[in-house]
Amino acid sequence: MPRRKLSEYRAKNLVNHAIGEDYVGWSILDLDDLKKVDGYDSYVVKVDQAVKGRFKKGLVLLNVEHKDLKSSAKQLMNEGYNSLLVEPYVEHVDQSERYLALHHGRDGFTVAYSRNGGVNVEQNPHSIEYFRLGDDFDWDNLATVTNIEVDKLQALVKLFKDNHFASLEINPYVADRRSLNVLDVAVEIDDAGQYFTRAWNETDIRSPRKLSGSEEQIHVLNDNSPASFSLSVLNPNGSIFLLLSGGGASIVIADEVYNQGLGDELANYGEYSGNPNTEETYIYTKELIKLIIDSKAPKKVLFIGGAVANFTDIAKTFAGIIAALDDQAAALKKQHLKVFVRRGGPNQEIGLAKIKQALEGHGILGGVYGPDVSISDALGFALKELKDEEKW
Numbered sequence: 401m402p403r404r405k406l407s408e409y410r411a412k413n414l415v416n417h418a419i420g421e422d423y424v425g426w427s428i429l430d431l432d433d434l435k436k437v438d439g440y441d442s443y444v445v446k447v448d449q450a451v452k453g454r455f456k457k458g459l460v461l462l463n464v465e466h467k468d469l470k471s472s473a474k475q476l477m478n479e480g481y482n483s484l485l486v487e488p489y490v491e492h493v494d495q496s497e498r499y500l501a502l503h504h505g506r507d508g509f510t511v512a513y514s515r516n517g518g519v520n521v522e523q524n525p526h527s528i529e530y531f532r533l534g535d536d537f538d539w540d541n542l543a544t545v546t547n548i549e550v551d552k553l554q555a556l557v558k559l560f561k562d563n564h565f566a567s568l569e570i571n572p573y574v575a576d577r578r579s580l581n582v583l584d585v586a587v588e589i590d591d592a593g594q595y596f597t598r599a600w601n602e603t604d605i606r607s608p609r610k611l612s613g614s615e616e617q618i619h620v621l622n623d624n625s626p627a628s629f630s631l632s633v634l635n636p637n638g639s640i641f642l643l644l645s646g647g648g649a650s651i652v653i654a655d656e657v658y659n660q661g662l663g664d665e666l667a668n669y670g671e672y673s674g675n676p677n678t679e680e681t682y683i684y685t686k687e688l689i690k691l692i693i694d695s696k697a698p699k700k701v702l703f704i705g706g707a708v709a710n711f712t713d714i715a716k717t718f719a720g721i722i723a724a725l726d727d728q729a730a731a732l733k734k735q736h737l738k739v740f741v742r743r744g745g746p747n748q749e750i751g752l753a754k755i756k757q758a759l760e761g762h763g764i765l766g767g768v769y770g771p772d773v774s775i776s777d778a779l780g781f782a783l784k785e786l787k788d789e790e791k792w
Contacts, residue, residue, distance in 0.1 A: 403566045403567075403588045403589070403590060404450075404588065404589060404605045404606075404607075404632075405450035405586065405587065405588055405589075405605065405606050405607075406587040406588075406589055406600055406604050406605060406606065407427065407448050407449075407483065407485070407604050407605075407606045408446075408448045408485050408584070408585055408586070409425055409426075409427040409448055409485050410587075410600055410604040411585040411586065411587040412425060412582060412585050413425075414559060414563065414587070414599055414600070415556070415559065415568075415570070415582055415585055415587075416582060418555045418556060418558070418559040419552040419555050419556065419580055419582075420552070420555075421579065421580055421581075421582070423582075424439075424440075424487065424488055425485060425486065425487040426485070426486045426487075427448065427483070427484075427485060428473060428483075428484040428485065428486055429482065429483060429484075430482075431470060431473060431474070431477075434469050434470055434473060434486070437466070437469060437486050438466070439488075440466075440488040440489070441465070441466075441489075442463045442464060442465055442466075442488075442489040443463075443464045443465075443466070443469060443486050443487060443488060443489050444460065444461065444462055444463075444464070444485075444486070444487045444488075444489050444490075445460075445461040445464050445469065445472040445473060445476065445484060445485075445486050446459060446460040446461065446476075446484065446485050447459040447460075447476055447479075447481045447483070447484060447485075448483045448484055448485035448606060449481050449482075449483045449606045449607065449608055450586075450606040450607060450608045451481075451608045452608070453519075455519045456519060459476060459479070459481070461475070461476070462489060463489050464489070469486065473486075482611070483606055490574075490581060490583065492574050492581070492583075494518060496574050497516075497517035497518040497571075497572030497573070497574060497583070498513070498514070498515055498517040498546065498547070498572055498573050498574070498575065499512070499513065499514040499515075499516070499517035499518075499521045499528070499569075499570070499571045499572060499573075500512070500513050500517075500546060500548070500569075500570045500571070500573060501513075501567065501568065501569040501570070501571070502556060502557065502560055502565075502567065502568040502569075503567050503568075504560070504565075504566070504567075507532065508532065508533060508534065509532070509533040509557060509560075510530055510531065510532050510533070511530070511531040511533065511542065511553075512528050512529070512530050512531075513528065513529050513530075513531070513542075513545060513546050514527045514528045514529070515527065517571050517572035517573065518571065518572045521571060529545065533557065539553060539554065546575070547575045547576065548573075548575050548580055549580075552580055556568065562597070562599075563589070563597045563599045563600065564589055564590050564596060564597055565587055565588065565589055566588040566589055566590050567586075567587070567588040568585075568586075568587050568588075569585070569586040569587075570582055570584070570585050571584055571586070572584060589605075595651065602622075602630045603622075605632075607632075612633050612636075612691075613690075614631060614633070614687035614688070614690050614691055615631055615632065615633060617683070617687050618630065618631040618670070618684065618687055621680060621683055621684065625674075625676065625680055626674060627672065627673065627674035627675060627676035627677075627680060628671075628672065628673045628674045629670070629671075629672050629676070629680070629684055630670040630671060631668060631669075631670035631684070631687065631688070632668060632669050632670055633667070633668055633691060634666050634667060634668055634669055635664065635665070635666060635667050636667070636691070636694065636695060637667075637695050637696045637697055638664075638665050638666055638667025638668070638695060638697060639665045639667065639695070639697035639698075639699060639700045639701065639786060640657060640662060640665045640666050640667055640700075640701055640703070640782075640783070640786065641667045641668055641688060641691065641692050641695075641700065641701070641702045641703070642654065642666070642667075642668055642669060642670070642702075642703055642705070643684075643685060643688055643702060643703070643704045643705075643721065644670070644671040644672075644703075644704075644705055644706055645671060645672055645673060645705070645706030645707075645709065645712060645717070645743070646671060646673050646706045646707050646709070646712075650669070650670075650671040652775055652776070653703065653705055653775060653779055654666065654669055656776055656779050656780075657779070657783070660780075660783050662783060662786070665697075665786070667691060667692075667695060667697075668688065668691060672684055672717075673712070674712075675711050675712045675713065675717075676712075676717060676720075677716065677720075678716050678717070678719045678720040678723070679720060680720065681716075681717045681718075681719075681720030681721055681724075682720035682721070682723050682724050683720075684720075685720060685721045685724035685725070686724045686727070688702075689724055689725070689727075689728050689732065692732065692735060692737060693728065693731055693732070693735060695735075698736065699736045699737075699786065700735055700736065700737045700738075700786075701737070701738050701739070701740060701766065701782045701783070701785055701786050702737060702738075702739045702740070703739075703740050703741075703742075703778075703779055703782045704721065704739065704740070704741040704742075704743065704755075705740075705741070705742045705743065705775055705778065705779065706742075706743050706744075706745075706775075707744070707775065708744035708745050708771050709743075709744065709745025709746065710745070711745075711746070712745055712746070713745075713746050713747055714743055714744070714745045714746060714747050714748045714750075714751035714752070715746075715747035715748075715750040715751040715754070716747070716751075717751070718743075718751035718752075718754060718755050719751075719754070721755065722754060722755055722758045725739075725758060725759070725762065725764075726758065726762075729761075729762040729764075732762065732764055733762060733763050733764055737764050738764060738765070738766035738782070738785050739759050739764050739765065739766050740766040740767045740768075740769075740778060740779070740781060740782035740785070741755055741756075741759075741767070741768040741769065741778075742768075742769040742770075742773060742775055742778035742779070743770070744770055744771035748770060748771070752768055752770055755768060756768040766781070766782060766785055767781050767782075
């Protein structure tokens with residue numbers, strides 16, 4: 401699954417909780433959020449949107465007085481960013497900044513450390529030491545080198561393992577044997593991990609780019625519904641579009657696309673769950689159709705899929721999907737689009753029959769399958785359609 405970045409706000413909460421340190425910070429998504437910021441003489445205001453090199457790009461504002469918080473936030477938001485982090489400003493000497501990173505690969509876990517932390521650490525690669533963790537690893541030596549207590553180092557490794565991190569970078573930190581002050585954290589996660597941890601979720605993931613209009617609309621939909629909706633654009637000009645229900649099925653389907661060597665063609669990832677109503681699935685599908693029409697790919701497939709639902713009414717959710725397809729039927733046919741469906745659950749016979757009728761009527765039917773066909777097989781039919789040059 402794709403690696404994605406957590407907000408620094410969520411990452412710092414998780415890291416500080418794991419090592420037993422207090423954390424004070426405020427996630428700012430609009431200017432009204434600044435009303436909750438109080439209690440300190442000066443602050444740091446920075447973009448919290450997975451942007452590399454923020455300091456050098458002028459996206460970190462230091463020593464900001466309380467009266468200037470609003471103007472500082474506006475300055476960064478006017479650059480096109482919509483997620484900020486405000487923290488108390490901590491005075492420290494640059495020479496005390498250290499770098500620590502944890503990565504996991506085929507050979508296991510590796511810790512990287514440099515006593516030359518901060519914004520220029522990448523310019524001093526020779527200063528980075530690497531420690532491969534193993535059964536007989538010398539934790540006391542690493543504690544001496546990094547100036548971080550053994551129990552805190554081990555807590556960071558446990559946090560990494562328990563919450564499906566792909567990488568953890570603390571740069572910089574300032575430490576003595578009494579405290580560990582984490583000044584900047586970057587955490588990459590495997591986004592499929594959200595279905596296996598409660599420590600973070602889709603709302604904690606950040607993108608360095610500004611969200612597309614469709615992504616923004618789905619965020620609004622999710623925030624105002626008891627059901628769950630997510631949508632991420634991976635490739636605006638992709639040829640494979642997914643309209644998925646349920647996290648488990650979503651993981652299987654997206655993984656299979658990558659396994660077939662078509663990961664670069666995957667236009668989007670996301671899902672709906674929690675038994676949404678007809679209007680909600682109409683809105684969700686409408687936004688996905690906008691992405692299909694805007695894509696410059698010469699041929700396209702839409703895979704509408706999911707496992708066998710326990711509670712989600714297939715006929716009801718499909719009614720919303722069908723209505724959105726009806727609205728743009730002519731435009732979708734011009735896109736050389738074929739739609740493949742695999743679903744099961746309450747009222748599946750009605751739902752599958754109606755969506756097949758609609759797709760046939762619009763000339764965009766690829767195939768409609770029930771639980772008697774596996775998700776992988778149904779997806780395979782869709783990918784084969786995309787690869788078959790003679791059909792286009």
